[in-house]
Amino acid sequence: MSTKNEQLFLQAKKHIPGGVNSPVRAFAGVGGTPVFIHKASGSKIYDTEDNAYIDYVGSWGPMILGHAHPKVIEAVKQAADDGLSFGAPTPFETTIADKICEIVPSVELVRMTNSGTEATMSAIRLARGYTGRDKIVKFEGCYHGHSDSLLVKAGSGMLDIGEPTSKGVPADFAKHTITLPYNNPDAIKECFAKWGNEIACVIVEPIAGNMNMVIPTQEFHDTLRQQCSEHGAVLIFDEVMTGFRVGLGGAQAHFGIEPDLTCFGKIIGAGLPVGAFGGKREIMQCIAPTGGVYQAGTLSGNPLAMRAGIAMFEDLTVDGFYDELASKVDYLIDGIQAAADKHGIHLRSNKLGGMMGFFFVKDGDTATPQNFDEVSDCDIDAFNTFFHGMLERGIYLAPSAYEAAFMSSKHSQADLDATIKAADAVFAQMAQ
Template identity: 60%
Template sequence: MNRNEELFEQAKQVIPGGVNSPVRAFGSVGGVPRFIKKAQGAHVWDEAGVEYIDYVGSWGPAIVGHAHPEVIEAVREVALDGLSFGAPTEGEVRIAEEIIKLVPSVEQVRLVSSGTEATMTAIRLARGFTGRDKIIKFEGCYHGHSDSLLVKAGSGLLTFGNPSSAGVPQDFTQHTIVLSYNDIEQLQNTFDKIGDEIACVILEPIAGNMNMVQPIPDFLKALRGLTEQHGSVLIYDEVMTGFRVALGGAQSLHGITPDLTTMGKVIGGGMPLAAFGGRKDIMACISPLGGVYQAGTLSGNPLAVMAGLKTLEIIQRDGFYECLNRNSERLVNGLCAAAAKAGVPLSGQYVGGMFGFYFNDRIPQTFADVSASDQEAFKHFFHGMLERGVALAPSAFEASFMSAAHNDELINETIARVEDYFGI
């Protein structure tokens, strides 16, 4: 029994399932999770001392690479002055100004500690602003684990969602409508029937929690048009895509101006930090200005803020996103080429530092498309790559991530290990 196995057995005695977030348990791929001891640049090392080229990137935050020396030094300096104050700091003002500068749709912003907090509060804010209860989300999009969002699709159009988790009362999800991603007709029909009752629509503008799925341009145009027509708030959940796919987020690529935006991951530089922001008239409804309540003892934690500020500084340097795009393109093309040579159906795509691959001969547009991919093939591939020192997300329903620390040599090495797996 190696050190990872020992720790997993030990963890299961004191932590439910042995992990503090479910996907870490390797439940969908089987086997023993790797307990990470350290990370540097594009690599992680587990407790057994094995080194991996990492494409998980802490599930997105590590865009500049793990333990970037500038980020570490910035956090070290601020830590010497204290870890938490429960009071306003200059750093909070600075990072709010930086976010507003980089994301034009955000006129004011509120810092929180997690993506779940950000999306939960953005929906509460939309409901408070509109005076309506009903919300729309899309199948396969994940927006955190708050009660009204843990919903699976109903049995038909306009059937309200049912709880997808034990412990969530039906009453908490009765106002949540689940539609299919990229289905314009279904979206139009829903707004035709109950559009004036819908407080908000929330979506991942590039989905990353059903693997990577991109929106159809006409779907986004219809969504923006319908929400404006009916006075509903459009929420872009950019917890994953914000500063990851482009400097201005997915909205800058799509030419869409949402009413509210949620952000996380990259803005914390690897530490617990998230945010929601948008139009001033909507943000004016949040406490202490308005009647929509939100609070958090560790919101705007000085260490997380400083890690985020330094990360946002680094990603604005010349050529940062061009390099990220180029590396993502080379890796995805290499994966697909290797599979094609081996006669294995595999497709892939990327945007900025985010990419997805699917054991299917076509790129998916819906959750059903992703589900139709060969899950068994992914499991074998995942473990085969892990054995070859490449760490990928332990689920066929998760996107993967590139960092600025992945250079040509590492991309070439990864492709070589993929070719070895396919027997090329």
């Protein structure tokens, strides 16, 4: 790793806790020094010494059109010329809201926020206000941002009240959060049998992207929908990662499930800071100013993000866009899997649309992990070796074995072939 990155990291630590503004960037999970980026274009990011990396992080998902897409950049430049923020309504907010409601049938009304964390936090407050109940259900291994109610893990028993996973979260908050194993329909039924009339909502990543990528069964989602409907609980799909990513209609279109509320993330602003939550009119009308559930944000729906999003959606809605994205993912995953098999590396993978995940399973494990415990049981050291080997060869993956990877429309055949070739070389070393 270059001494330039080490110098920059040292400098950053002087006035930024841990030298980073979001923990995963610190490379704590994989070891070594983070790469400091100063620009990006298309499928590539460039460090401060102008070394190029083929990027499969894509700012954690939103760069579906590649970095610095000319049309999006032009839209942002024009928006900036007109002023950065007004704290007043603009017609661009309406255009994005109309577009989201047109694409996602379960969303009848939508409210903009500034981040995915704000979206999930607000959706939960709304569900509590709408139902008049306090308890919420989440799943082990799903991440919904860093609000207090959600930084909770399961208690000692499977059906137990949660415990905080972060200091600073009062145990009183945690006692309202029930954490269940992901992808387990029976646990959902047991939970509702015990607490059904106290549960305000269930929040779930319909495809997990924060324990690497785990695609649950159809039965899991059918059970969730059925139990929430039966007991009057609000079903919240956190599509911050999957929305407009695994397909135009998101994971809910893939599974044919209609959630009551959906949360979206920075992809709707083409990578600028933005989030949103929306859903059934009856529920969304409980939000201020039409209802008693308070939620606000000076920069919500800011014109830069809205105009960037409008430009991006023009490309996303072109016929065949997602088919092409998925075929690139298929080619890449198939190529990397073949290389792993050739060298006797125990690799498993998941993929859907423009999203993918790799698991280095332990010797003897044949199945792809289905939940957080199985992901945690993977060979993290093997992933870390793979990560650094790929980084040295100019391939940038998420610096954690617990994160998914993302494809953009700008990844070329040459990029994919170079990535497979790099993986083959790393696997050859790992097999020695």
